[in-house]
Amino acid sequence: MGLIDAFRRSNAPAKKADDDDLFDDEFQRKLDYLALVSRRVFAGRMRAERRTKKSGSGVEFADHREYQPGDDFRYLDWNVYQRFDKLLLRLFEEEEDLAIYFIVDASGSMSFGDAKKLRYAKRVAAALAYVGLANLDRVSIVSTSDKVMERMPQTRGKARIFKVFRFLKELEPAGHTNLETSLKAFVAQNKRRGLAVLISDLYDPAGFERGINVLRYNKFDPFVVHIVDPNEGKPKLNGDVLLYDCETGDEREVTVTAKVLERFQHAHAEYCEEIAKFCTSHQVPYTRADVSVPFDELILRVFRRGGFLR
């Protein structure tokens, strides 16, 4: 490999996105609009009072269960005991605010090309976080590659959106994707379960399924936003080329012909389809985010699609 190639490689991923206008006024106006729309969508539901499935110390009766030694006597339903001579314990729905985690994939592949995917991911994360903050949910953001890289602690309240902006602006792409290890670290660090919005291109050599399953198996509610750059499915290549992975550096000699390109397009589409199919079959909300689609349209689609802020 020649010096020129090495030079090209070192420069290729270094094309940093211009983040100055990432969250400009126009973006913020759109966020306000989205917040209004979200209120209309979720109208009639309790604000900041998300009932969890677990029973707890709330005021709303949920169910009965048989008394077990050690239970708090205060929750015994004496009326039932009087009528049916059975010791039953009254259960109440526990009331708590929702924890929303935005897991932004900041691996090398997200900055491929002119880093369109990472910019798009940041905007989507910012928009959804704003909606979450506006609904008084606890919002936390982490960036991952093969590990958890940066972490914004949980916060709430609409006014904290600028903190979110700052955090997202400072995200730099690095490392290679390994969703399994990075999400394992994530669940280990976050005991409080909640909605885990995974924003990634899902280019994981070890398999995207493992990462999603880590969230599933650890009682998080995963929500997958799959960032897709359509140009990656139709690379403009021809002739004899030496392909190298921008994350792993793996090399492969390929003679690109029209037939090879056609096969690649097919493989790329198949991969995306595979992700969608996996999420559907495992009841994981999935949204495909095409970078060529304006982000606000995507957010609206997310709202309509459901699964977020339910």
Add this chain to the structure above:
Amino acid sequence: MILAGLPLATLLTIFGIVGAGVVSLYILKLRRRTVAVPFSLLWQKILKDKEATSLFSKLKRLLSLLLQLALLLLLVLALGDPRAAATLIKGRNLVVLVDASASMQATDVAPSRLASAKDKVKSMIRGLGGADRMLVAQMDAMVTPMGPMSGDTGELERALEQVTATDARADFPRALRFAADALRGVDNAEIVVVSDGVLGAAEDATGGVHLGDTRLSFVPVGTGKRNVGITQFSVRRYPLDKSRYEVMLEVTNTGPEPEDIELTLLGDKQPVDILKLRLKPGERLPRFYPQLSGASRTLEAKIKPLDREHDDLPADDHAYALLPERRRAKIMLVTAGNTYIEAALLLDEYLDVEVVAPVNYAKKAGGKYDVIIFDGATPAQPPRTHAFYIDPRGPGSPVKVGEEIKQPGFDKLDRKHPIIRFTALDEVNIARAHKLVPEPGDKVVGASAEGPIFVAGTRAGFKFAVLGFDLREADLPLRVAWPLMLLDTINWFTEEDAGYLSSFRTGDVWRVPVSTPQVSAALKRPDGQIEQIPVHEGRAVYLGQRAGFYELTVPQAEGTPPVVTSFAANLLDEAESTITAADKIEVGGKPAGEVASFHVGVRREIWIYLLLAVALLTAIEWATYHRRVTV
């Protein structure tokens, strides 16, 4: 298989260097453009399917390199001009002798026999096989190879174009020997004689020509037979009246039919005589023209058939001659009185004679004279001119005068010496004479049994003649021989030979006497071309092959103007005038065969096919590349 072009070592070197270059370029071509991809696993996935075909892909790449090397190999081989060894061994080595003698100028086949011969040779050249090689040589009085032995048709045709007809007869034995020498040690040797067959026997003074295993073929040219030619033509002045001259010519009808001709004799380009003659088949008709006068320099004879513009061979219809140049000579006669000498000198009107008494010689010695005749007197110092000593006595004699001889005679005579030509001296009676003692280099012209009495030679660049007796003591002055001998001697001194050769024959080596310290002289040919010819031992040497008038300019010592000598040359060859074409020739008793197997367009040169293969492979490569077969 052998290589007729570049040698194998050179070809290997070229292939090695260029092949290394091709491989280097090929390797460079394989350096791929590096392209980053976000997720190589997808490529890996689709390429897994291609793994099965990667071997074929590599093979295709290897084939591409091999194809390029094969193209290079074919080109290098083409440079080597490979030929099948078998065809080379079978290839003929030909020496084509194209007859360019005078008879080949015959126009019985249009436009001429020589042109027809050239056409036939040209078709032979175009029919040469790939392994055949040919040498074209012009055969006339000598033999001239017109180019190297070659298989290149263009080169051979250019060589053939240079063949031009001459006015000389062909030296057939010499041409055969040249061809045999050229083909010595060569396989499939063949001599092809392209001629009308008017060649004479294939033998000369050294004997017959033996060709050994060399095949001899004959390509006959010409069909005509009718011709009348001038076969003799000479002119001379009368020795005793040089203003007059006589002409002898001979006209020969070499054809099978009677011919009516008009014979014209021209003196200085003006008609002197016109005569109509009828010649029977094969008849030789000599004509003698005595007592002619008027012309001072050139004489020409022309014949013309009466029934047509010209006969089949115009080359022998014109003959040329030059009369010996006449100029006045200044003679000093130193004598006390001798009527015999004075009377004899009166016979030549071109002599200015001054008689001087011996006592007055010293006063006159400084004058410019062409010849001084000493009669019974001998100068103290030899004169600075030519001198004729009659009965010398004193010490100034160029030869030593010995003892007296009683009643000698001319027992021995050098009859070829110009000063006694046309004289009869055998019967001369002499009362007494003195024996002469010649020096080395002197010629004894006449001698008695006792010793030389007539000697000629050269002293200090001037000729002399010494007669060892007094004319009055012999009967020589009473004979016709005396004035002839005296005038011949003067002519010898002044180089006005009464027996001047009026013309040379074409095809002979001419040796023109010249007096010059230089080693070359300029010869102007009848066609106006001037060439330098060598001068050897007082003679300009030249092999002339053109009839006509020549002019030889002989340079002299510095400060002296060059001497210009003219002479004529004629064919005058009855054999060449006999234009009856022969349909076969024999050499050493063996008849020449026919030329066989010249087929136009049978040249097989492998390099052409190699280049065609290169073009074909390139076309295939181009087509497969653009159809993405080899990519």
